[in-house]
Amino acid sequence: MKRLLSVAACIGLMPLFAASPSFGEAAKDYTDATTGIRFARITGGCFKMGDTFGDGASNEKPPHDVCVSDFSMAKQETTQNQWKVVMGNNPSFFKSCGDDCPTENVSWNDVQEFISKLNKLSGKEYRLPTEAEWEYACRSGGKSEKFCGGNDVEAVAWYFSTSGDRTQRVARKRPNGLGIYDMSGNVWEWVSDWYDEKFSSIKDNPQGPSTGSNRVIRGGGWFMLPKNVRASVRSSLEPEVHTYDVGFRLVITAP
Template sequence: MQKFFFIGFFIFTLLAGTMSLNTSHAGNNLNDLQKANIIFDWLEPQFPELLKPAPQETQENSGIIFRYYSATNVYIATFQNHLFFIDHQVNLHDLGEVDFWLNYIREGEHEPDPGETWTDPVTGIEFVWVPEGCYDMGCGDWTDSCWDNEKPVHEVCLDGFWMGKYEVTQGQWTGVMGSNPSYFKSGNNYPVEQVSWNDVQDFISKLNSEGNSTFRLPTEAEWEYAARSGGRAEKYAGGDDLDSLGWYWSNSGSRTHEVGTKAPNGLGIYDMSGNVLEWVSDWYSDNYYSVSPRDNPQGPETGSSRVIRGGSWIFDAWDCRAAIRPYVTPGFRDFSLGFRLALSPGQQ
């Protein structure tokens, strides 16, 4: 009886006074019940004296998702993208938007430490936290002679993000897509290659549909910032000694190699110089560096080619510099071309 009284009272209260609530949802793949359960599960250990004992199962009625705690006669509930607490006197307390709570829970109270890692539970893909910061993007005096499209050097400031610790492997690709397109079918821990930008978008779309995370390609600015260990003045991804950092023409034996077998850069990220080239999200433009915004640049709005970064096993050392920015059409495939994933904060 009490349960039905609560539901009726809750609906009446919402209809009477809260129908103007913001009903927008964050861009993720969780349904309302999954969102509520994440928040409820997180709240219980935060308030063990109030939200006890073990409640009844999460229930849903007329769009209201709730748990009832019989020992204290209280409820926690979600409705119209808001979180509510209902005390023992049936007073309704609006605690804010569901998506705010989800982001708070996912990010934690503090930003991750630089180089901190997170592993996707669905695929096992590992990510490294790249902290926010500003850096001089392009080909500067810390490297050799430059192509024109690597100039001018310009300041870029980025929000923190998660970057794949390794290039996506053949095993990870096959686990999602069901087949392996690679030319060098050497093993599950070798980088996947012969994938176009369009193929990668299909992989990301399918991967995002299978879990709770929102994966993407890094932007060109994010890629270079992560490669240079958080924007340091580095010629290659991690320093000036390419033989220790990456697989390129002089040491590769004319093939790809298992990911993570050379030294990492200063953030603990591997193979950003050499092994395989890596797709980024940006369209390509010759003069983009002259017009790029300072904060979180996303690349040109349109184009005919996409940027690829990092050099590969078939490139000479100069073409594996962190600043180099080749470009190819989105449908292009090659046995030296792969990718790594990125995540915005709160999307893991």
């Protein structure tokens, strides 16, 4: 059964520490021929994941060392037009925002259907990012950034005070150091992991718990306060839930 609601609670606060300058550097871009989704190629590396600024919620602790391999991430949240190209419909609550606005009101299960259809159309193997990949990319390759792209929330995020009570067109704020937009604010983003309140993991390419009841969402959305669009903020929803402030972006391991 579909449920339409807002993610306006269960979150925390956060930032991170710096990785080696070679980590997270962007290589040549890649564009999906089916949808036009543009991807930034990201060199993997190791970083401190979780609340390293000391102002996070309990589910952002303890900060721990994580390493991720190379991958490519969509520069923008999946848009309403890109969803329509693959699925032939538009489930978004904010349809009036336009084709270049993020797709929202899609459940984690809906996203899996989108990915399956896109992979058949494109011959590729797109997927949702792991939570570790998401945070590494958000922080411009594991750097010490409070928000996804720096410490100035106004520069990088659409949130409660700036959004006009709705989503906004993608890529209008400043990108992070990898050329990726809107990882803080606009819409929350589904990732692949089952939710783990304890926030602990193996070091190398963690995939999250093997089972669970909720899937992780990251990044905060247009409805949130600045403290809830920080780089380390985590929340979760049941995978069948649809809300008007949750969307997604794709990754691919080897395009």
